[in-house]
Amino acid sequence: MKGRQSRKRQIEAAPEAAPGALSGQVVSGLEFFLQMVETQRSRQNGTGKMETDSKAEVELAKIEKQLEQLRQTPGQSDETRQLIQQLHDRIDALRQDVHVGLSAWEKTELARHPQRPYTLDYIDRLFSDWSELHGDRAFGDDPAIVCGMARFRNKEVMVIGHQKARDTKQKVYRNFGMPHPEGYRKALRVMQIAEKFARPILTFVDTDGAYPGLEAEERGQAEAIARNLREMARLKVPILTTVIGVGGSGGALAIAVADRVLMMENSVYSVISPEGCASIMWRDATKKELAAQAMRITAADLSELRIIDGVVPEPPGGAHRDHEAAAAFLGDALEKNLAEVSAQPIAELVAARYKKFRNMAQFYTLEA
Numbered sequence: 001m002k003g004r005q006s007r008k009r010q011i012e013a014a015p016e017a018a019p020g021a022l023s024g025q026v027v028s029g030l031e032f033f034l035q036m037v038e039t040q041r042s043r044q045n046g047t048g049k050m051e052t053d054s055k056a057e058v059e060l061a062k063i064e065k066q067l068e069q070l071r072q073t074p075g076q077s078d079e080t081r082q083l084i085q086q087l088h089d090r091i092d093a094l095r096q097d098v099h100v101g102l103s104a105w106e107k108t109e110l111a112r113h114p115q116r117p118y119t120l121d122y123i124d125r126l127f128s129d130w131s132e133l134h135g136d137r138a139f140g141d142d143p144a145i146v147c148g149m150a151r152f153r154n155k156e157v158m159v160i161g162h163q164k165a166r167d168t169k170q171k172v173y174r175n176f177g178m179p180h181p182e183g184y185r186k187a188l189r190v191m192q193i194a195e196k197f198a199r200p201i202l203t204f205v206d207t208d209g210a211y212p213g214l215e216a217e218e219r220g221q222a223e224a225i226a227r228n229l230r231e232m233a234r235l236k237v238p239i240l241t242t243v244i245g246v247g248g249s250g251g252a253l254a255i256a257v258a259d260r261v262l263m264m265e266n267s268v269y270s271v272i273s274p275e276g277c278a279s280i281m282w283r284d285a286t287k288k289e290l291a292a293q294a295m296r297i298t299a300a301d302l303s304e305l306r307i308i309d310g311v312v313p314e315p316p317g318g319a320h321r322d323h324e325a326a327a328a329f330l331g332d333a334l335e336k337n338l339a340e341v342s343a344q345p346i347a348e349l350v351a352a353r354y355k356k357f358r359n360m361a362q363f364y365t366l367e368a
Contacts, residue, residue: 102266104292104301108274110266111246115320117327119146119161119204122244125327126334127152127159133190135182139219142183144175144211145255147190152202153335158194160187160255161204164245178211181224184254188228191235200238200338203255208273210251225254232257233354238341240334242312243267243299244319259353260337261307263299264330265314269307270297307360310337 102110110116123130127150134141147160164177187203194201210221232239232255241258247269263269274292275285282290296302299311312333319326341349 104298105289107266107298108268110318111268113320116245117323119163126331136185139182142180144179145183157200157202159202162207177207180211180216181219181221184224184228187255195235195237203241205243205247205252205256206245207251209248225250228254236346243269259341260309262310262312263308264312266318268297
């Protein structure tokens with residue numbers, strides 16, 4: 001234990017120490033901790049997998065941070081730089097192993113990760129000439145939903161999406177990504193503008209649900225969502241939806257009645273949260289892992305059930321690890337699907353969209 005604490009002190013002191021004296025010792029110390037994580041993974045069995053994976057991710061992040069600080073320290077020898085790169089390669093390989101075969105609950109945790117890219121992060125990377133539109137022309141503006149005009153790979157489009165935040169001030173401003181009725185009415189207003197000017201609509205879903213507060217209900221939350229569902233079903237423009245994080249209940253569906261519904265690899269889409277389902281079914285929210293598995297809320301499950309039309313891959317470790325790579329994957333998927341739906345005649349597109357949602361969740365029992 002004393003030896004481990006000593007190594008830890010060396011690592012923490014590394015950025016301030018003389019680079020020539022401690023570089024080799026720090027690399028050895030980081031290699032020791034990485035080897036511990038690798039050993040834990042090799043001994044891992046089915047029990048306690050979620051806790052092990054979560055702990056491994058935290059440890060890998062700490063080691064990687066120290067490696068990056070060491071890499072930026074001037075005066076490194078060629079041998080030290082080579083060792084640093086080897087450690088980086090081992091971390092990348094181990095991180096991929098950690099995220100192989102994740103359970104539904106583990107993917108739910110990834111979908112909720114505070115560093116995942118949000119709608120505005122994707123807009124910054126995928127769109128040009130972004131011009132945000134505000135207000136529903138009835139009550140006010142809702143920052144939990146962002147809408148605007150933009151250009152996507154030389155094509156003019158309308159963009160709509162839920163917007164979460166990372167710091168406390170912004171979380172309050174964005175209402176934790178849970179829209180009020182005016183947010184959905186603003187989205188519908190922008191969709192109608194898109195239809196008027198024949199612009200495709202791209203929506204990004206990332207919300208735990210519509211805001212359930214008293215003031216939202218007083219202003220017609222249910223009516224606003226229901227109107228969006230009806231109007232989106234008959235809009236005469238192509239519509240693409242991507243679930244980029246959490247797709248929760250009617251708050252997600254209100255901007256997701258689309259010709260193509262895509263999901264990021266580690267996103268989830270469900271009528272209720274796993275904790276809520278467990279509380280209803282078993283009167284015990286701690287059974288959330290069992291509920292998540294039973295609900296089949298992951299991208300792979302919903303693709304198999306034909307609820308969605310495609311799964312967008314994420315970079316190793318998840319979209320929160322590399323925003324640029326995640327945006328590149330999503331951009332390619334959007335371009336491909338937008339070209340396909342835009343090639344269809346509008347009348348056929350609207351009819352197929354209506355049929356698509358009417359045929360969901362229809363199961364038949366055949367008698368022998």
